[in-house]
Amino acid sequence: MATVLEPAGAPAADEKPPAGRTEPTTPGGRRRHLPPLLAISPFYVLFAVFGAFPILFSVYLSFQDWDGIGDMRYVGLKQYGWLLQDSVFWHSVLNTFEIWFLSTVPMLFLALVLAFLLHSQVRFAGAYRVAYFVPNVTSMVAMTVVFGSVFAQAGLANSALRAIGLDGVGWLSSEWGIKSSVSIMIIWRWVGYNALIFLAGLQAIPTEHFEAARVDGANSRQTLFRVVLPQLRPVVLFAAVTSTINGLQIFTESQVLFQSTDVGTTGGPGQEGMTIVLYLWQKAFKEHQFGYGAAMGWVLFAIIAVFTVINWRLVAGSDDDRRPGIAGLLRRKGARRGR
Helix, strand or coil: CCCCCCCCCCCCCCCCCCCCCCCCCCHHHHHHCHHHHHHHHHHHHHHHHHHHHHHHHHHHHCCEECCCCCCCEECCCHHHHHHHCCHHHHHHHHHHHHHHHHHHHHHHHHHHHHHHHHHCCCCCHHHHHHHHHHHHHCCHHHHHHHHHHHCCCCCHHHHHHHHCCCCCCCCCCCHHHHHHHHHHHHHHHHHHHHHHHHHHHHHCCCHHHHHHHHHCCCCHHHHHHHHHHHHCHHHHHHHHHHHHHHHCCCCHHHHHHCCCCCCCCCCCHHHCCCCHHHHHHHHHHHCCCHHHHHHHHHHHHHHHHHHHHHHHHHHHCCHHHCCHHHHHHHHHHHHHHHC
16 A cells, blocks of 8 residues: 655644644634624614714714704804803702602612511512512503692692691692602602512522521611611612612603693793703703703713712722621621520
8 A cells, every 4th residue: 555645844634733823714614603693783783873873973962053954063062161051950950959869768768668578478479579560660651640630739649638637739839849749759660669679689688697686686677777788788789879870860750740832841830840851851852952952961971970979989888897787696696506
């Protein structure tokens, strides 16, 4: 049998390439990655068209004076300068902060209490969870119309107050009545959602910690503040940040509750229901000042970023004070078992 001689220097058939070198990618190898790339491409295409492009275009638009139809006129930072001198804008900022405080703080507290009660051994817990989540998936436009009839001068809220001997409240005509009515709608919508978020965090806490608190004779309030809250900081941080972002973007409640066909009258009497996003919508889509609305949107983005950082620093805390009550409870429990 004839022996086939290989050319000098040619690598053997089973010889691997030297370390640090890779074989060139063949067209067939590149085609092997094509199906998964095509499978995920719709997301990136949609994000580029409906996410990235509007964001980048809004940055460009904030430096332009444009009514949406005619030619754009470059004005530089004048839009932001006009915004700083706009008294209605600063009034909307104050209204947004007041409504956010009246709604977010009570809402997070009620959500935590509801989650703590659901975490206990109660009957029909599943039905309660569904009931608490229903407001979040209900059309806010429809529910705002319902709340508008409830808070009317002769509505259900004032009828209930008069039934117990109290005077009626101008829910839709007075300064704090307007802010309170909008805050109540926000609480109604988001308290159940955040309660389920807190409930998921509670279920991740080891049962030994609750047993240690029970052995030490801790009541429900002590268990909540000494055992639950220190370990729920990541969940509380998530809920606080998302509630801050949602609270500073209030729009539907005020827009439907105080809708008007006249330019400049949006927000109810005295514009006490005027929020930042509602004012942005009025300037951009009613008065056709799209550049001014884009500048307002980026100022709102900066405000939300600042408040997010503040929430992070206040809620997250340091690693040294994450679980002060738990450590003591577990040490005391171990000491008792040792005895």
